[in-house]
Amino acid sequence: MDIVRRNNVTVTGREDGPVVVLAHGFGCDQNMWRLVTPVLAGEFRVVLFDHVGSGDSDPSAWDEARYSSLEGYAQDVLEICRELDLRDVTFVGHSVSAMIGVLAAPREPERFAGLVLLAPSPSYIDDGEYRGGFSEADIEELLESLESNYLGWSSVMAPVIMGNPDRPELGEELTNSFCRTDPRMARVFARTTFLSDNREDLAGVTVPTLVVECAHDTLAPREVGAFVRDRIAGSTLVTLDAHGHCPQLSDPGPTAEAIASFARAR
Template identity: 75%
Template sequence: MDIRRRNNIRITGRPDGPTVVLAHGFGCDQNMWRLTVPALEEHYRVVLFDYVGSGGSELSAWDEKRYSSLAGYAQDVVDVCEELDLRDAVLVGHSVSAMVGVLAARAAPERIGSLVMVAPSPCYIDSDGYRGGFSAEDIDELLESLESNYLGWSAAMAPVIMGNPDRPELGEELTNSFCATDPEIARVFARTTFLSDSRDDLESVTVPTLVLECASDVIAPREVGAYVHARIPGSALVTLQATGHCPQLSAPRETNAAILGFLRGLR
């Protein structure tokens, strides 16, 4: 199947500029980057895509076995990079896509030359000496609720994930994005996301990396950002004053400024 159609690839910005690939998180699609694209496209070639099963992707290409591990999503990233013959691209990954980016960079080092990790979490479950933000029981309950009533779960959880209760339109947007996802596909993606443990993969990162954390984020607390930063050699950590798990929507100017500052430093 044609990769451009399968992953709903869209390219904008400067054709001769350095390439930035934007990768969305669980329950979302490339529209989550709409406030970031204008800040990038004057100087960069911007590549947007949807994971298979999300947004405008080709749903017939979805396979439960492939997308039951983060490696399946990383292969989507590699496929997009190979289709466009990208070299030394910057991968900006939001939420779970930050860890997908780690796997993709390891699988195709000639394609991905640097990483921007927006609200990353390598493991969501607390364990001895590590705080991921959730107990194993919390995650079990979250997944059980999602599987029994996905639309109800989306309506309840999306505003919590987004944060910013004084701006309810943001929570409504994320709710609508979640609800637009096929429940069966969302069930698999959620299990893949919330049960993943990519902590051991962090030390394999050898490319320049920016870790962006939010001042308050129920999905990825500050301890997680510190952990990721500490385990990626030479990485930079920036704490945004933004709240919630989607700073590219809730605080786009601050988020874009941090990304652009990092990109300028790569030149």
């Protein structure tokens, strides 16, 4: 299959600039980067794509078995890099895509100059001293609600995930993005996202890594950012004075500057 068509790959920015790949989270698509991309495009070659099952990706490429694991998405990232012959990539993964990057980079570390993990969570479920932000019962209830009424779940949860209640247009945008996603595919991606546990995979990352957390995030509490930083050797943690889980929309300027500063140093 044509990988560019499969993942709706788009390339913009400086043709000879350092490569930055932007990967979106659950329920979103590459449009979620639209406020960050113009800032980066003057200096970097920016590669965007839609995960299979999201945005304008090819729906015929979706396979439940492949995408019931984050490994399937990580393999897609590597195939995109091979198809475009991308080297020295700064991979920016938002939310679940942060862990997709964590899985992809150790497979072919020679392709990656570094990782930016934006609002990451290696596990959403509390476990002993680890605080993921949710109990196992919380996650099961969330998934049951999603599976029984995806559109209703989207209209309730998207504004909570976005935060910034004083800017309701942001929550509406995320709601609309969720609602554009095929519910059948979204249900599988949701289970993959919220039930994956990638805590042990963090130690396998050997490329330079920047962890970017938001000061007020309902999905990824501050303890998670510190946990990721502590388990990826040599990584750095930056806290944005931002509310919600999607700073590329709510605080695009500081988010773009954090990405650019890190990518320049590679």
